[in-house]
Amino acid sequence: MNQKNExxxxxxxxxxxxxxxxxYDITKAAHPGICFFHIFFKFCAFFxxxxxxxxxxxxxxxxxxxxxxxxxxxxxxxxxxxxxLVGLRWYSDFTPKGDEIWRFECFDKCxxxxxxxxxxxxxxxxxxCAWAFFVFTNVLSFEFVDILFAGIGASxxxxxxxxxxxxxxxxxxxxxxxxxxxxxxGLQMAVxx
Amino acid sequence: xxxxxQRPPQNYSQMDxxxxxxLEESVSxxxxxxxxxxxxxxxxxxxxxxxxDNGKELRNWDLWGPLIFCLxxxxxxxxxxxxxxxxxxxxxxxxxxxxxxxGAFIVTLNAQLLGGKVSFFQSVCLLGYCVFPINxxxxxxxxFGSYLPFLVKLIPVFLCFxxxxxxxxxFMASLxxxxxxxxxxxxxxxxxLFLSWFSLIV
Numbered sequence: 001m002n003q004k005n006e007x008x009x010x011x012x013x014x015x016x017x018x019x020x021x022x023x024y025d026i027t028k029a030a031h032p033g034i035c036f037f038h039i040f041f042k043f044c045a046f047f048x049x050x051x052x053x054x055x056x057x058x059x060x061x062x063x064x065x066x067x068x069x070x071x072x073x074x075x076x077x078x079x080x081x082x083x084x085l086v087g088l089r090w091y092s093d094f095t096p097k098g099d100e101i102w103r104f105e106c107f108d109k110c111x112x113x114x115x116x117x118x119x120x121x122x123x124x125x126x127x128x129c130a131w132a133f134f135v136f137t138n139v140l141s142f143e144f145v146d147i148l149f150a151g152i153g154a155s156x157x158x159x160x161x162x163x164x165x166x167x168x169x170x171x172x173x174x175x176x177x178x179x180x181x182x183x184x185x186g187l188q189m190a191v192x193x
Numbered sequence: 194x195x196x197x198x199q200r201p202p203q204n205y206s207q208m209d210x211x212x213x214x215x216l217e218e219s220v221s222x223x224x225x226x227x228x229x230x231x232x233x234x235x236x237x238x239x240x241x242x243x244x245x246d247n248g249k250e251l252r253n254w255d256l257w258g259p260l261i262f263c264l265x266x267x268x269x270x271x272x273x274x275x276x277x278x279x280x281x282x283x284x285x286x287x288x289x290x291x292x293x294x295x296g297a298f299i300v301t302l303n304a305q306l307l308g309g310k311v312s313f314f315q316s317v318c319l320l321g322y323c324v325f326p327i328n329x330x331x332x333x334x335x336x337f338g339s340y341l342p343f344l345v346k347l348i349p350v351f352l353c354f355x356x357x358x359x360x361x362x363x364f365m366a367s368l369x370x371x372x373x374x375x376x377x378x379x380x381x382x383x384x385x386l387f388l389s390w391f392s393l394i395v
Contacts, residue, residue: 080220
């Protein structure tokens with residue numbers, strides 16, 4: 001009996017591990033191309049920040065490329081991957097009076113899977129932490145340009161992370177709102193009947 | 194600040210219908226739409242006759258236009274810079290980049306502290322788009338600078354500086370109380386003057 005239980009437990013653990021690994025299997029994602037680009041520009045930005053000096057001798061081209069990759073990464077995450085991978089969007093809008101408000105929206109219509117959202121959140125959070133780490137280590141070395149580019153990368157990543165986090169909090173609030181509305185309705189019906 | 198995403202009332206911004214359509218756009222459509230908006234805003238900012246509604250279009254600010262112009266200017270000037278050592282070119286790039294963004298930030302802060310009711314990003318967006326004439330001037334000087342005497346080079350520099358300053362001052366002055374106009378406008382002049390001069394002497 002005991003051995004059989006252990007065998008079942010082992011099987012469950014292995015299945016769980018496999019499930020966790022397959023959470024990052026891009027080929028099974030709903031939008032594999034977009035997942036790829038989400039990771040690709042971040043990778044390019046890190047690679048050019050750390051290693052481009054070994055490939056291209058001219059520091060000017062290094063700087064240009066790093067800036068371009070930062071910009072591409074931010075644009076892609078904000079406008080493209082956020083919309084397709086997790087169905088969230090944030091932007092600024094203005095009222096008729098001219099005041100500026102920030103909108104954080106979620107929508108459910110586009111098809112997406114758990115793999116998409118886990119890829120999105122893991123890499124965005126991971127990249128943000130990595131840039132913050134580089135800023136911290138570079139501040140001690142007083143190398144202004146390194147701090148500049150790591151700082152730009154960190155601020156852009158964290159801005160995106162903050163924006164999408166606020167969207168997803170809104171989404172959770174909306175869900176809770178719907179749930180509480182339904183329970184109220186249910187109670188009302190129960191009381192009336 | 195309002196963080197809800199409830200459906201706004203019907204008399205809210207007209208952009209709402211457009212934004213729901215955006216959700217189903219493909220990637221290439223998104224990119225083309227953004228590029229067209231940058232071109233439209235550029236024309237809007239730099240050609241005063243295009244503005245029928247007193248600058249309301251600026252409320253749809255975006256920072257991609259300023260980023261592009263900043264990068265182009267920094268690249269133009271650093272390619273042109275004397276390469277006595279390789280560090281000079283990249284220094285110029287970093288200097289221009291930091292100068293434009295920090296300068297725009299400071300000018301905006303100044304306008305806000307003087308009591309101007311302007312959104313921070315709107316003003317940075319405007320200042321960034323007005324860098325475009327300085328781009329033109331930098332490219333002209335980069336290509337033809339070695340053939341022209343110094344005084345002749347001053348002409349495009351001055352014209353482009355006047356164009357930038359005129360386009361941005363119109364907006365900035367309208368945002369602050371009338372008796373503080375000169376205080377708000379002076380840093381804008383200084384900002385573009387420095388950029389034009391820098392692109393001349395580098």
